[in-house]
Each structure stands twice: as structure tokens, then as C-alpha cells.
Amino acid sequence: MQTAEFLIDLGRYYLMAGGVVAALFLVIGxxxxxxxxxxxxxxxxxxxxxxxxIWPLVLYRWFVLEKHGEDRR
Known part of the structure; x- marks a missing residue:
């Protein structure tokens, strides 16, 4: 039972982090x-x-494009 609760909590925190990234990216990025x-x-x-x-990928691409511009696409 503890494993299932851990996996559900892990998924919840992953999606919460994704929500924060989505809000920041859609407003600023x-x-x-x-x-x-x-x-x-x-x-x-x-x-x-x-x-x-896919928020880790979004953060990575956002960082790369902010740092290096279009030449690193």
C-alpha cells in the first residue's frame, strides 16, 4: 500500500511542477x-x-533558446 501511495504522490508532485512550468511558460516564455x-x-x-x-523538456528547450538563441534549434 505504501508503494502505491508513493507513486500517486510522485505523479501528483510531477504534475504540480508541470502546472507551475506551464503557467510561467505560457505567460512569460x-x-x-x-x-x-x-x-x-x-x-x-x-x-x-x-x-x-513534458515540462522537463519544455524547461530545457526554453533555457537553450534563451541562452543561445535560434542557432541551437
């Missing part, structure tokens, strides 16, 4: 990473589930 997304606010809520699941 998306315009910096993808200039064509500027002003298109209707589609941003659609990205939340995906960002919550």
Missing part, C-alpha cells in the same frame, strides 16, 4: 521562444496538458 505566438491567447490553454506532461 512562449513569446520569447516562438515569436509567431505573440498575441494568440486563445490556443494557450490547449497547451497546458502537454506542458504538464
Amino acid at each position: 512562449i513569446d520569447r521562444v516562438e515569436p509567431s505566438a505573440h498575441g494568440s491567447y486563445a490556443f494557450r490553454p490547449l497547451l497546458i496538458p502537454g506542458i504538464c506532461l
